[in-house]
Amino acid sequence: MLKYFPTCPLCGANKGYEVSGLAKTYAQCRSCGAKWMSADFAKCKEIKEMYLSEPAYDGKGASLRMPKKYPVKFWQDSNAIENAIKAEETALSRKSANKIEIEEREPKTKLIFHPEMTDQQLKTLIKESLDEIPKWDYGSTIYGKGLGSLISNTSFAEATTIRLLRAILEQNKILIIQNELLRRALSKTT
Numbered sequence: 416m417l418k419y420f421p422t423c424p425l426c427g428a429n430k431g432y433e434v435s436g437l438a439k440t441y442a443q444c445r446s447c448g449a450k451w452m453s454a455d456f457a458k459c460k461e462i463k464e465m466y467l468s469e470p471a472y473d474g475k476g477a478s479l480r481m482p483k484k485y486p487v488k489f490w491q492d493s494n495a496i497e498n499a500i501k502a503e504e505t506a507l508s509r510k511s512a513n514k515i516e517i518e519e520r521e522p523k524t525k526l527i528f529h530p531e532m533t534d535q536q537l538k539t540l541i542k543e544s545l546d547e548i549p550k551w552d553y554g555s556t557i558y559g560k561g562l563g564s565l566i567s568n569t570s571f572a573e574a575t576t577i578r579l580l581r582a583i584l585e586q587n588k589i590l591i592i593q594n595e596l597l598r599r600a601l602s603k604t605t
Contacts, residue, residue, distance in 0.1 A: 416442040416451075419462055424490040425449045425476050447471035451490075452481070462487050478503030527588050528595060537592050544585040544592075551582040 428446030
């Protein structure tokens with residue numbers, strides 16, 4: 416590590432590195448705490464690429480962390496590192512701004528339906544719920560049909576409860592929408 420990086424790529428200090436890991440595949444800056452990983456460390460041969468497994472104590476480099484892998488030449492170029500950090504932070508702030516904008520556009524409460532929906536849209540929602548119920552009914556397996564990681568660590572009884580509650584939720588949605596359709600039909604006749 417010292418051969419390629421006499422000073423730390425992130426903080427510029429020359430205090431050296433602590434080597435760790437069972438196969439000695441980690442090198443951590445003694446000054447800022449940034450930690451790199453490379454399979455090449457254990458081979459004691461040419462280092463071709465490295466992952467930043469932990470950013471500096473002050474958070475510098477967090478946007479460059481694993482699984483992003485960079486060649487040694489990248490880590491040797493302080494301008495490239497700074498530019499990559501800025502680019503990643505800019506992309507992250509854009510994502511955050513877009514997420515906030517989307518959240519602001521969405522209603523704060525998740526309604527089953529909106530009053531301005533047409534009767535046909537409500538009927539489509541009923542059909543979607545009817546299609547959803549078989550995924551959660553008693554015939555579904557514990558590990559399949561929409562349960563995913565939700566129940567990976569649950570017992571059979573808990574999984575059954577989750578399935579039944581989800582099926583009941585879909586049935587209740589259907590009843591609520593049907594009631595709205597009935598209300599609309601009755602209000603048209605009076």
